[in-house]
Amino acid sequence: xxxxxxxxxxxxxxxxxxxxxxxxxxxxxxxxxxxxxxxxxxxxxxxxxxxxxxxxxxxxxxxxxxxxxxxxxxxxxxxxxxxxxxxxxxxxxxxxxxxxxxxxxxxxxxxxxxxxxxxxxxxxxxxxxxxxxxxxxxxxxxxxxxxxxxxxxxxxxxxxxxxxxxxxxxxxxxxxxxxxxxxxxxxxxxxxxxxxxxxxxxxxxxxxxxxxxxxxxxxxxxxxxxxxxxxxxxxxxxxxxxxxxxxxxxxxxxxxxxxxxxxxxxxxxxxxxxxxxxxxxxxxxxxxxxxxxxxxxxxxxxxxxxxxxxxxxxxxx
Numbered sequence: 001x002x003x004x005x006x007x008x009x010x011x012x013x014x015x016x017x018x019x020x021x022x023x024x025x026x027x028x029x030x031x032x033x034x035x036x037x038x039x040x041x042x043x044x045x046x047x048x049x050x051x052x053x054x055x056x057x058x059x060x061x062x063x064x065x066x067x068x069x070x071x072x073x074x075x076x077x078x079x080x081x082x083x084x085x086x087x088x089x090x091x092x093x094x095x096x097x098x099x100x101x102x103x104x105x106x107x108x109x110x111x112x113x114x115x116x117x118x119x120x121x122x123x124x125x126x127x128x129x130x131x132x133x134x135x136x137x138x139x140x141x142x143x144x145x146x147x148x149x150x151x152x153x154x155x156x157x158x159x160x161x162x163x164x165x166x167x168x169x170x171x172x173x174x175x176x177x178x179x180x181x182x183x184x185x186x187x188x189x190x191x192x193x194x195x196x197x198x199x200x201x202x203x204x205x206x207x208x209x210x211x212x213x214x215x216x217x218x219x220x221x222x223x224x225x226x227x228x229x230x231x232x233x234x235x236x237x238x239x240x241x242x243x244x245x246x247x248x249x250x251x252x253x254x255x256x257x258x259x260x261x262x263x264x265x266x267x268x269x270x271x272x273x274x275x276x277x278x279x280x281x282x283x284x285x286x287x288x289x290x291x292x293x294x295x296x297x298x299x300x301x302x303x304x305x306x307x308x309x310x311x312x313x314x315x316x317x
Contacts, residue, residue: 001287004028007066010073011040019048021276034060061088074162075169079104086111091118096178100169102307109299120294121302126186127278129270130253135187143240151180151224154232166205172226179251180224181305190216199316
């Protein structure tokens, strides 16, 4: 694909970050944005100098100029909108979580393959320079054999936010869990062989706090806790025999520290105004090479993660 023409579905809070990242690094162009509220679409279009705006998603899908659709709706609408985009022969970038059910994710990848269209879950964390530097440090044995990993994160949503609603696909697991799950798979390249979990369920049916423990095939134990009740340290700690790595805000990290057992430290810094730019660079490289699937955020990565989250969520019901 030589000329990338983006259309954006939704005016959600992540959309300005996507727009700014595209403008910073992209050779493509954002040509339209759609909302179910045309005033919201108009406002965003005017704010970011987007040529066209629509008061329905279908109008955007029917715009023949657009060849890539970015979907940023609430989680429960991801499958439906990605399906519509594919059926209108658009390449698809869908925000995480890709879908809420494994069978939905399988169907989207099957349909994209059938139509020869690119489709990818937008998972920025695996494309960050910090993530890839940490992966190299682990692979090179600089911190010794890794045995234990801890992830903590938190967010205090408004009481009326969709993120508190199970029906809308909210909750700590589907809103945040894919970060640590996919980072773990990417960093260590091992399958998860054992899972234990607990959660608190809020008044609207969604999990408001979780604690999940994983065992990987290479005997690494991983613990993750995310809460909508309290503010945590929002960090990842990767413990090796010779040192540990601390990554603040691991899902959007710009820095990390390697702390050796003798007390010495090495600092890693990759400043970035718009952290989504790295996934956009990857997406556009895939599109320009006419790929239908990312070699990193591929079908297996996405489908296996959705399947695991679906299974864990059912245990909490």
